[in-house]
Amino acid sequence: MKRFELLANTMADEIRSGSRPVGSRMPSVRQLTTQHGVSQSTVFRAYYQLEEWGLIRARERSGYYVAPGAALKQEAAPRAPLAVESAKVEISDLVFSVLEAARHIDVVPLGSAFPSPQLFPLQRLAKSLGHSSRLISPWSTVVDLPPGNEALRRQISLRYLGMGIAQPMDELVVTNGALEALNLCLMAVTRPGDVVAIESPGFYAALQAIERLDLRAVEIPVDPESGVDLQALQEAFERHPIKACWFMTSFQNPTGAGMPQDRKQALVDLLAEHDVPLIEDDVYGELHHAATHPLPAKAFDTKGLVMHCSSFSKTLAPGYRIGWVAAGRFAQKVQRLKLMTTLSASIPAQAAIADYLQHGGYDKHLRKLRGAFRTQLAAMDAALRRYLPDGTHWTLPSGGYFLWLQLPPQVDAMQLHRLAIESGIGIAPGPIFSARHEFRHHVRLNFGHPWSDGMESAVKTLGSLIGQASS
Amino acid sequence: MKRFELLANTMADEIRSGSRPVGSRMPSVRQLTTQHGVSQSTVFRAYYQLEEWGLIRARERSGYYVAPGAALKQEAAPRAPLAVESAKVEISDLVFSVLEAARHIDVVPLGSAFPSPQLFPLQRLAKSLGHSSRLISPWSTVVDLPPGNEALRRQISLRYLGMGIAQPMDELVVTNGALEALNLCLMAVTRPGDVVAIESPGFYAALQAIERLDLRAVEIPVDPESGVDLQALQEAFERHPIKACWFMTSFQNPTGAGMPQDRKQALVDLLAEHDVPLIEDDVYGELHHAATHPLPAKAFDTKGLVMHCSSFSKTLAPGYRIGWVAAGRFAQKVQRLKLMTTLSASIPAQAAIADYLQHGGYDKHLRKLRGAFRTQLAAMDAALRRYLPDGTHWTLPSGGYFLWLQLPPQVDAMQLHRLAIESGIGIAPGPIFSARHEFRHHVRLNFGHPWSDGMESAVKTLGSLIGQASS
Numbered sequence: 001m002k003r004f005e006l007l008a009n010t011m012a013d014e015i016r017s018g019s020r021p022v023g024s025r026m027p028s029v030r031q032l033t034t035q036h037g038v039s040q041s042t043v044f045r046a047y048y049q050l051e052e053w054g055l056i057r058a059r060e061r062s063g064y065y066v067a068p069g070a071a072l073k074q075e076a077a078p079r080a081p082l083a084v085e086s087a088k089v090e091i092s093d094l095v096f097s098v099l100e101a102a103r104h105i106d107v108v109p110l111g112s113a114f115p116s117p118q119l120f121p122l123q124r125l126a127k128s129l130g131h132s133s134r135l136i137s138p139w140s141t142v143v144d145l146p147p148g149n150e151a152l153r154r155q156i157s158l159r160y161l162g163m164g165i166a167q168p169m170d171e172l173v174v175t176n177g178a179l180e181a182l183n184l185c186l187m188a189v190t191r192p193g194d195v196v197a198i199e200s201p202g203f204y205a206a207l208q209a210i211e212r213l214d215l216r217a218v219e220i221p222v223d224p225e226s227g228v229d230l231q232a233l234q235e236a237f238e239r240h241p242i243k244a245c246w247f248m249t250s251f252q253n254p255t256g257a258g259m260p261q262d263r264k265q266a267l268v269d270l271l272a273e274h275d276v277p278l279i280e281d282d283v284y285g286e287l288h289h290a291a292t293h294p295l296p297a298k299a300f301d302t303k304g305l306v307m308h309c310s311s312f313s314k315t316l317a318p319g320y321r322i323g324w325v326a327a328g329r330f331a332q333k334v335q336r337l338k339l340m341t342t343l344s345a346s347i348p349a350q351a352a353i354a355d356y357l358q359h360g361g362y363d364k365h366l367r368k369l370r371g372a373f374r375t376q377l378a379a380m381d382a383a384l385r386r387y388l389p390d391g392t393h394w395t396l397p398s399g400g401y402f403l404w405l406q407l408p409p410q411v412d413a414m415q416l417h418r419l420a421i422e423s424g425i426g427i428a429p430g431p432i433f434s435a436r437h438e439f440r441h442h443v444r445l446n447f448g449h450p451w452s453d454g455m456e457s458a459v460k461t462l463g464s465l466i467g468q469a470s471s
Numbered sequence: 472m473k474r475f476e477l478l479a480n481t482m483a484d485e486i487r488s489g490s491r492p493v494g495s496r497m498p499s500v501r502q503l504t505t506q507h508g509v510s511q512s513t514v515f516r517a518y519y520q521l522e523e524w525g526l527i528r529a530r531e532r533s534g535y536y537v538a539p540g541a542a543l544k545q546e547a548a549p550r551a552p553l554a555v556e557s558a559k560v561e562i563s564d565l566v567f568s569v570l571e572a573a574r575h576i577d578v579v580p581l582g583s584a585f586p587s588p589q590l591f592p593l594q595r596l597a598k599s600l601g602h603s604s605r606l607i608s609p610w611s612t613v614v615d616l617p618p619g620n621e622a623l624r625r626q627i628s629l630r631y632l633g634m635g636i637a638q639p640m641d642e643l644v645v646t647n648g649a650l651e652a653l654n655l656c657l658m659a660v661t662r663p664g665d666v667v668a669i670e671s672p673g674f675y676a677a678l679q680a681i682e683r684l685d686l687r688a689v690e691i692p693v694d695p696e697s698g699v700d701l702q703a704l705q706e707a708f709e710r711h712p713i714k715a716c717w718f719m720t721s722f723q724n725p726t727g728a729g730m731p732q733d734r735k736q737a738l739v740d741l742l743a744e745h746d747v748p749l750i751e752d753d754v755y756g757e758l759h760h761a762a763t764h765p766l767p768a769k770a771f772d773t774k775g776l777v778m779h780c781s782s783f784s785k786t787l788a789p790g791y792r793i794g795w796v797a798a799g800r801f802a803q804k805v806q807r808l809k810l811m812t813t814l815s816a817s818i819p820a821q822a823a824i825a826d827y828l829q830h831g832g833y834d835k836h837l838r839k840l841r842g843a844f845r846t847q848l849a850a851m852d853a854a855l856r857r858y859l860p861d862g863t864h865w866t867l868p869s870g871g872y873f874l875w876l877q878l879p880p881q882v883d884a885m886q887l888h889r890l891a892i893e894s895g896i897g898i899a900p901g902p903i904f905s906a907r908h909e910f911r912h913h914v915r916l917n918f919g920h921p922w923s924d925g926m927e928s929a930v931k932t933l934g935s936l937i938g939q940a941s942s
Binding site: 096099103114117118122123126129130138140143176183191205336337341343345348349 | 583596663
């Protein structure tokens with residue numbers, strides 16, 4: 001157990017035992033650092049944890065107090081607070097209100113889910129598109145129906161081979177981006193009312209899918225450094241009839257967390273033991289900042305339980321809407337769901353990407369793209385250090401283009417989002433990544449865009465908004 | 472009531488009253504034509520109706536007998552047999568087994584759902600694709616998110632205007648073909664367990680969607696000449712809590728039926744009276760054989776209750792997967808479902824079709840295409856007359872490229888499908904168009920392919936298969 005967890009548990013016990021009554025003020029950060037010999041950051045994380053358990057509440061400019069409902073919550077609380085109850089999810093309105101506010105082209109895209117399209121070889125892709133569509137057989141509308149264009153699936157299969165994974169082509173289903181793949185996989189293995197394990201914080205599309213399909217979610221905590229908490233997952237398996245997991249194992253959205261390889265192996269073992277399928281969202285796997293590609297959990301899967309979903313939308317061709325799933329034993333079911341709902345991915349787009357993968361220099365482009373993200377992360381890190389007030393924390397991710405910012409406890413992420421939008425800056429506030437609208441003191445920042453004066457100035461503005469809110 | 476319905480009801484009464492006991496042989500077709508002064512075709516339709524009510528059964532080469540379950544069924548049967556009970560739907564396995572059998576390129580495509588791709592201006596489209604993808608803004612991946620590419624929606628809106636329909640652009644959502652539009656609309660207005668009115672026979676994708684979403688279906692009979700039976704629909708509204716209708720009002724799949732304009736108006740009035748939304752599948756509307764475009768039901772909708780779905784897949788660009796819905800008051804909900812499930816239609820494909828609509832000569836192409844279908848229908852009609860045995864009937868549709876064939880009562884459509892596939896010929900057997908696997912003596916034939924010796928010979932083979940099965 002980490003230091004902040006120890007501290008949080010200690011204080012939770014004090015609240016539960018009644019030695020800290022409802023309405024009483026919690027000790028100041030300074031008091032606790034001295035008393036427990038821990039860093040300010042540890043205290044803040046402990047307080048966030050208590051707040052997320054519903055045991056304490058922040059009052060603006062005044063600190064934390066034991067929450068009114070804490071007594072009730074203590075009785076209802078599970079013995080192990082990390083393995084939470086499954087819950088119905090209502091997230092879409094919140095997510096859409098945030099996304100729509102940030103959708104104007106002149107909003108600084110720190111809240112965007114996409115990297116800059118200017119980093120992609122769009123002209124080279126247009127050449128592949130023109131070339132392949134002139135050569136395309138009229139019969140491709142029959143032949144390229146799901147599972148999809150054969151040349152494309154061969155290229156994708158070769159990329160798996162490059163990671164040392166022998167991926168049969170007939171388990172690959174081409175989809176309209178990874179988002180469709182993820183949704184089809186979830187439909188393939190669940191029925192309304194089923195329980196699904198997701199990450200907390202996690203990609204809001206998982207929450208939306210769960211809401212849309214009338215499923216229930218069990219949220220498994222994600223550590224920004226080591227990823228999904230396997231202990232909590234194990235406990236969740238024991239307590240809930242979990243029908244599927246939906247996890248992002250490399251460069252997780254929003255935390256940037258990557259599970260170390262041995263933990264991915266352990267995850268797959270745990271799944272096999274409980275015979276639970278994993279929907280593995282791996283859209284950022286290719287965007288490693290270090291030299292080597294992290295293996296996905298799929299690499300350790302010997303039972304066909306892992307449905308590995310990815311796409312070209314974040315690495316090559318946003319807007320083409322070409323993704324895929326290596327669906328293991330669920331391939332036929334996914335393929336049929338695809339035929340029933342959207343029939344097929346756009347056939348010229350499939351052919352264009354197949355052509356590009358074969359002739360366009362994808363690996364060279366990826367190396368360049370990874371370099372750009374490394375540079376942009378360094379620039380953002382420097383700007384954050386320059387402009388953000390004390391009490392703001394972040395971990396540098398080792399891949400992808402998201403950075404998970406922990407705000408001072410007085411700063412509400414939703415309010416910061418509203419203030420930022422008024423200043424023409426998009427950010428992705430923590431509550432959109434949680435079924436229960438937690439992470440009220442976190443925001444996700446996007447460093448997928450070339451650094452510019454506008455970005456620098458946006459971070460500066462963000463810094464003063466945070467400063468004002470926390471003072 | 473039509474003649475065959477009168478006859479069917481008379482015989483149903485005889486069975487119910489016990490004057491025709493279980494297991495007894497029904498009169499021959501010849502006997503009944505003489506006795507009632509009706510045509511053979513009327514007798515056959517009456518027998519199909521009785522069979523579909525479960526009151527009689529065909530025995531091969533021997534005629535019809537009162538069904539073993541008829542006594543039981545009589546008690547359970549609703550007073551008005553046309554407004555059937557709502558039912559759970561289990562159709563997918565049957566549909567997929569039929570579709571997969573016919574998916575080989577060397578199978579004669581009489582069972583195909585698509586017209587020949589060789590009738591489409593694929594080279595001109597490739598030009599639009601190359602042109603527009605070179606000019607495309609990198610930011611289109613943000614700007615062209617749902618509702619979709621603005622130039623494309625403007626062109627679609629102009630086509631509505633050409634029919635005299637003022638369609639606001641902001642109610643248009645671009646989708647991955649009409650199939651996605653239909654599915655999104657159904658999701659937008661239903662929850663698991665809800666009852667939906669569909670056509671019988673009807674497009675199997677509606678049945679699959681209902682099965683997938685755990686809905687219940689009430690089947691409304693379709694007359695090959697006048698379309699959906701409004702009397703039956705009215706009764707269904709009174710007896711079931713219907714949440715939505717999914718109908719194809721022009722050149723219906725599989726019957727080719729088109730509702731006359733005044734009946735479309737009456738349909739919309741009925742929907743408004745009961746405040747029930749209509750998902751209008753209009754993918755064949757542009758394929759009228761006569762000079763003028765039939766108005767969709769959408770043209771009469773003043774309350775935003777009609778979601779008008781169409782695409783370019785059957786008229787211009789199969790495989791591009793670009794469709795749309797004019798979703799009325801449900802536009803925002805549909806748009807959000809689109810964002811949640813597949814995010815966006817392929818952006819180069821949207822741009823290409825926008826460019827083609829503006830510069831490619833769509834109307835000229837459509838005139839040519841309609842001419843081809845007229846010619847091909849004439850050729851198929853002549854071949855059917857030449858080779859099909861007596862007792863086979865069909866109605867010539869006034870649009871689209873499907874012909875609904877009524878087989879002699881001894882011929883089972885599923886068996887004919889299996890025999891035809893063995894001879895390298897695809898047909899679409901009636902049961903895939905029905906929640907309860909009815910229409911066992913119907914098949915849908917496709918005349919969307921240029922007539923050829925291969926087609927001629929396939930119809931000849933089909934004729935002898937039918938002849939053998941019916942003799």
